[in-house]
Structure formats: structure tokens, C-alpha cells
Amino acid sequence: MLGRTHAVALLGLEGHVVEVEAHLAPSLPAFTLVGLPDASLAESRDRVRAAVTSSGLAWPNRRITVNLSPASLPKAGSGFDLAVAVATLAAAGAVDAAGVSGWVHVGELGLDGRLRPVRGVLPAVAAAVAAGLPRVVVPAANAAEAALVPGAHVVGATSLAHVCAVHGADVVVPDVTPVADVTAAPRSAAQAPDLADVLGQEEARHGVEVAAAGGHHLLMVGPPGAGKTMLAARLPGLLPDLEEPDAVEVTAVHSVAGTFDPTRGLLRRPPFEDPHHTATAASVVGGGSGVPRPGAASRAHRGVLFLDEAPEFRPAVLQTLRQPLEQGELVLHRAAGTARYPARFQLVLAANPCPCGRGSGKGLGCTCRSEQRRRYFGRLAGPLLDRVDLQLELPPARATDAPGEPTAAVAARVAQARAAQGERWRGHGWRTNAEVPGARLRERLGPDRALVADLDRAVDRGTLSLRGVDRVVRVAWTLADLDGRTAPSRAQVREALLLRTRGHGA
Structure with a gap:
């Protein structure tokens, strides 16, 4: 008396197909669940x-024994409820045991038998299809999300009775309203803000355009009201639509995080995340009990992570961003397992020049002491700033400033520059200049040292590190792409240095 079916365990975005076996023995009634379940999964015995x-x-x-195989793989969450119930009923002969063995069942059960939606359905179904199990039963609220996976044969069920009827059981299927997915956060259909809303700030607007064109990280320092937040919020509108593989990956991250609205289909636009400065390290980079969940850094994958009032963030939070800035992914180690989440985002930092915010320019209105200013900006540690390609100073905004170009005009130039980078690095696996190793970019500059003479002097003076040299060269290539050149000139290398050092390194 043995029944088998399948479920999926998620570690990060990686799905592992789990065989759910139920064995019925002629003994005193009992229900045992083995196979390294967590607390929420162990509670499925009562729900089932x-x-x-x-x-x-x-x-x-x-005596019912349910085994989740492989037993060494950590398993978490209530998404195994349906598979445990179906395997048990298959062992009891209530459903076709041979038929259910080729299906994957994902879903949480309510005490009344209704199916409740769960997180991570998109990567779970993708893992099932990749393992050769395209027939999947999911809660009705997750059916639209599961159907986004090519090759999947999806059945959206409203209740356990509905599932049993699909598998040939003689049972009355109740007419119930599907349980809505209350964890999903519907995306706003509001139009993206336009860059023309920002008055003046020509240099900062140019810096944002360069950041969008090359995928560079950006720091903006200026007084309150200068337009730092407005510029950061308009950066995603300059980025091109996500390609199909990126759209699937980004959507999978948001599915696991529970912030995906499947009624709108795949996420095609670059995401924008702006956590508050009181956010913890777990909320920014990911964490939680058991298998860690993705944080804001992973939800910003292929988009923008904006930290407003960056010096107000805890130093521990800022330093955790060094790994994704270098590697494009986050590796979270916990006792329950290791989760990997993609995190190739553009980091945008905004900061006041001092605690009171009036220390820009000559700083005549500033009331901060010198040690307060040093302590305030010193919270942005050198190793983090050294990874930020563009560092701009914004002057105070003026009422007489005129609006600049709209987003559509700037986005067209960004798209051309990105197309040039895609053609240049085709076959290498890189998409933007920000992803290319500095050594490869320097090789393409040629043997003429006069091109980088300004960088050599900046290194000798200590205003630029060797990592900073690579960052400047990347920005110089992006400036060349925006100008339609095949390689940067010395003037563009000098401009990239000015954009890197806020005018103090040339």
C-alpha cells in the first residue's frame, strides 16, 4: 500500500523535484512525516x-509514513500539503496511484479542503518541466503564474476534492470561490515619471544618462530639494525592456518574495526598489528563519536599488552590498541550507553634504561642526564608494531652471549605446560596459599611454585606486558609445575621471 507523487523544494531560485512517498501499514493509527521537513511542513499532518x-x-x-525524498534536502513551507495528501490517498486507493505518480502537486491546504496559493510557483513549475514532469497541479490563484512556464500542462484546482476528481476519484467537487493570493502586491499601472519633470541639473541629468547607458552605479550628493530622489526615480524609465530570460528570472525572484501579480504577466520593465534607511540587513540582502527569502537587492535584479539618505543606513547594511556589486548575486548561508539569488542591479546612492543639508558650495548656511560632517559622510565607507562608478555633486535647484529633455529622447540614446555594447561584447557573456573586466577594456584602448595619463597622475596622487581606474575606463567607454565612437578619446577619459571624483581627481 504505497502511493507516490511529486512536489518541488526551492533553495533560492533553484528548484529540486521531491518524490513524496506514502506508506500505509496495518498497525495502530499514526501519521509520521520524514525527510527533513521544517516546522511549517511538519504541521501539514494536521492540515492534511x-x-x-x-x-x-x-x-x-x-500507520501512515510519508517520506520526502531525497531525505538530505531541506524542505520548507506549506506548499507540500497537496502532494502529501495526494500520495496518502493514492496509497489508500482513493485515487489512481499509477496516474498521480507522474504529476507534480504544489499547494497549501485549508482545513476545509480548499487550496491556498503559495510563493515561488514560477520557479517550482520551471524546475518540474526541466525534470521531465510537465503535468502540474497548483492552486487556482497560482494557475496564471504557472502557465507562464513554456511546456507546462497546468491544472488550477480550487480544492482537494477537485484534485481527486482530476485523478479519477468518485467525489463531489464543491462549488467554492478560489482563495485569492493576498501575498501578491499588484503593480501600479501608473505611468512612469518623466525626466522632463526635473528642472535644471544638466550635469546630473547627464550623469544619470551615462549610468543608464552603461549600467553604472551612481552617487548623488546635494542639498535637500536638489532633485536627487526625482532623478533616481526616473532612472528605470531610461532602461530598455528586459529580454525574455531576464524577465523570467526577475519574475521568479518576485514570485519567491511574494511580490508578483501574475495577472499582468512577466515583469518586462526593470524593477525599482527603494528601502527606507531603517531597513535591516536581512530586508535588504535577504534572510529570515529557515531557507532565506530574497531581499530588496535581489528584487532589484536587472533594475535599480535606490538608497535615499544613504549615510543614515546602518554600516552593516551598506557593507553587505559589496558582494552583489562585485559578483551580481547573493549567497545566503543558513543552517537550513544555502540560497543563491541573482542581484545584478544598479546601485544609486543619494546623500546630503552634511547632517543639516546646507553644506554644499561654500557652505555659508551650514551649522554642522567639522567632525559632524566627517562622521556623517564617513558612514559611506571607502570600499563601498570605490565600487561606485559615478559620483556627482548637485547644486541647489533654482526656480528659474528650465525643464530638460523628456525620458523618451534620452532613452533612445541609451538604447543606441546599449546596442553598441551588445554588439561589441557579443559572445563574451557581457551586456554592458559595467560588467566587463577592466583588463579587457584597457586592452581595447591600445598601447598609447597618453590616453590614460590623467588616470596615472590621479593614482600617483592617491585620489584614485586601481579599482577606480577600471571604473573610470568603463565610464569612458560608455561616453564613447553615447557619442557614437568606436573607442574613447583622451577627452572622454578625462570626463569619466571628473564624473568619478566629483571634479577633484583631474
Whole structure:
């Protein structure tokens, strides 16, 4: 008396197909769940028993042992409920045991037998299809999300009785309203803000355009009201639409995080995340009990992570961003397992020049002491700033400033520059200049040292590190792409140096 079906365990975005086996033995009634389940999964025994009896099915009064194989793989969450129930009913002969063995079942059960939606359905179904199990049963609220996976044969069920009927059981299917996915955060359909809303700030607007064209990280320092937040919020509108593989990956991250609205389809636009400065390290880079969940850094994958009032963030939070800035992914180690989440985002930092915010320019209105200013900006540690390609100073905004170009005009130039980079690095696996190793970019500059003479002097003076040299060269290539050149000139290298050092390194 053995029943088998399948479920999916997620570690990060990586899905592992789990074989769910249920064995019924003629002994005193008991229900044992083995295979390294976490606390929420261990509680499925009570949910499954109540759901089966509430669905009008007979609960087998035998010793039931359910094994989740491979037993060494950590398993977490309530998404295994449906598979445990189906395997148990298959062992009892209530459903076709041979038929359910080729299906994957994902979903949480309510005590009344209804199916409740779960997180991570998109990567779970993708893992099932990749493992050769395209037939998947999911809660009705997750059916639209599961259908986004090519090659999947999806059945959206409203209840356990509905699932049993699909598998040939003689059971009355109740007419119930599908449980809505209350964890999903519907995306706003509001139009993206336009760059023309920003008055003046020509240099900062140019810096944002360069950042968008090359995928560079950006720091903006200026007084309150200078337009730092407005510029950061308009950066995603300059970025091109996500390509199909990126759209699937970004959507999978948001599915695991529970912030995906499947009614709008795949996420095609670059995401924008702006956590508050009181955010913890776990909320920014990911964490939580058991298998860690993705944080704001991973939800910003292929988009923008904006930290407003960056010096107000805890130093521990800022320093955790060094790994994704270098590697484009986050590796979270926990006792329950290791989760990997993609995190190739553009980091945008905004800061006041001092705690009071009036220390820009000559700083005549500043009331901060010198040690307060040093302590305030010193929170942005050197190793983090050394990874930020563009560092701009914004002057105070003036009422007489005129609006600049709209987003559409700037986005067209950004698209041309990105197309040039895609053609240049085709076959290498890089898409933007920000991803290319500095050594490869320097090789393409040629043997003429006069091109980088300004960089050599900046290194000798200590105003630029060797990592900073690579960052400047990357920005110089982006400036050349925006100008339609095949390689940067010395003037563009000098401009990139000025954009890197806020005018103090040339």
C-alpha cells in the first residue's frame, strides 16, 4: 500500500523535484512525516487530515509514513500539503496511484479542503518541466503564474476534492470561490515619471544618462530639494525592456518574495526598489528563519536599488552590498541550507553634504561642526564608494531652471549605446560596459599611454585606486558609445575621471 507523487523544494531560485512517498501499514493509527521537513511542513499532518475528511473522503486508519525524498534536502513551507495528501490517498486507493505518480502537486491546504496559493510557483513549475514532469497541479490563484512556464500542462484546482476528481476519484467537487493570493502586491499601472519633470541639473541629468547607458552605479550628493530622489526615480524609465530570460528570472525572484501579480504577466520593465534607511540587513540582502527569502537587492535584479539618505543606513547594511556589486548575486548561508539569488542591479546612492543639508558650495548656511560632517559622510565607507562608478555633486535647484529633455529622447540614446555594447561584447557573456573586466577594456584602448595619463597622475596622487581606474575606463567607454565612437578619446577619459571624483581627481 504505497502511493507516490511529486512536489518541488526551492533553495533560492533553484528548484529540486521531491518524490513524496506514502506508506500505509496495518498497525495502530499514526501519521509520521520524514525527510527533513521544517516546522511549517511538519504541521501539514494536521492540515492534511482535516482537509481529507472535510472533502468527503475516508481517512485511512492505519500507520501512515510519508517520506520526502531525497531525505538530505531541506524542505520548507506549506506548499507540500497537496502532494502529501495526494500520495496518502493514492496509497489508500482513493485515487489512481499509477496516474498521480507522474504529476507534480504544489499547494497549501485549508482545513476545509480548499487550496491556498503559495510563493515561488514560477520557479517550482520551471524546475518540474526541466525534470521531465510537465503535468502540474497548483492552486487556482497560482494557475496564471504557472502557465507562464513554456511546456507546462497546468491544472488550477480550487480544492482537494477537485484534485481527486482530476485523478479519477468518485467525489463531489464543491462549488467554492478560489482563495485569492493576498501575498501578491499588484503593480501600479501608473505611468512612469518623466525626466522632463526635473528642472535644471544638466550635469546630473547627464550623469544619470551615462549610468543608464552603461549600467553604472551612481552617487548623488546635494542639498535637500536638489532633485536627487526625482532623478533616481526616473532612472528605470531610461532602461530598455528586459529580454525574455531576464524577465523570467526577475519574475521568479518576485514570485519567491511574494511580490508578483501574475495577472499582468512577466515583469518586462526593470524593477525599482527603494528601502527606507531603517531597513535591516536581512530586508535588504535577504534572510529570515529557515531557507532565506530574497531581499530588496535581489528584487532589484536587472533594475535599480535606490538608497535615499544613504549615510543614515546602518554600516552593516551598506557593507553587505559589496558582494552583489562585485559578483551580481547573493549567497545566503543558513543552517537550513544555502540560497543563491541573482542581484545584478544598479546601485544609486543619494546623500546630503552634511547632517543639516546646507553644506554644499561654500557652505555659508551650514551649522554642522567639522567632525559632524566627517562622521556623517564617513558612514559611506571607502570600499563601498570605490565600487561606485559615478559620483556627482548637485547644486541647489533654482526656480528659474528650465525643464530638460523628456525620458523618451534620452532613452533612445541609451538604447543606441546599449546596442553598441551588445554588439561589441557579443559572445563574451557581457551586456554592458559595467560588467566587463577592466583588463579587457584597457586592452581595447591600445598601447598609447597618453590616453590614460590623467588616470596615472590621479593614482600617483592617491585620489584614485586601481579599482577606480577600471571604473573610470568603463565610464569612458560608455561616453564613447553615447557619442557614437568606436573607442574613447583622451577627452572622454578625462570626463569619466571628473564624473568619478566629483571634479577633484583631474
